[in-house]
Amino acid sequence: MALYRQLVQTIVANSEDVGRSFAEEARKIHYNEAPERAIRGEATPDECDELREEGIQILNLPVAKEEH
Numbered sequence: 473m474a475l476y477r478q479l480v481q482t483i484v485a486n487s488e489d490v491g492r493s494f495a496e497e498a499r500k501i502h503y504n505e506a507p508e509r510a511i512r513g514e515a516t517p518d519e520c521d522e523l524r525e526e527g528i529q530i531l532n533l534p535v536a537k538e539e540h
Contacts, residue, residue, distance in 0.1 A: 480533060487512045495519040502528045 487510035490497040494513030500506035515523070515530075523530050 483510075483512060483533070486510055489513060495523055498523055498528050498530065499526070502526070 490511045490513040492514050494511065494515045497506065497511055497513070498515075501508055501511070520530060520532060
């Protein structure tokens with residue numbers, strides 16, 4: 473779990489959070505309508521499927537629950 477948390481922290485530190493606009497922004501980047509950069513955000517399962525069908529590579533990372 474510690475390695476997973478480290479991975480997520482690295483992704484967060486090196487990407488732009490586009491929130492719920494993830495699918496839209498991923499398309500803009502893919503079709504050269506926006507600057508290429510690492511992004512992260514939220515997308516529905518259907519949006520993820522559509523992005524993959526368009527040839528846009530994405531990675532789904534589940535949010536780890538906080539340990540107390």
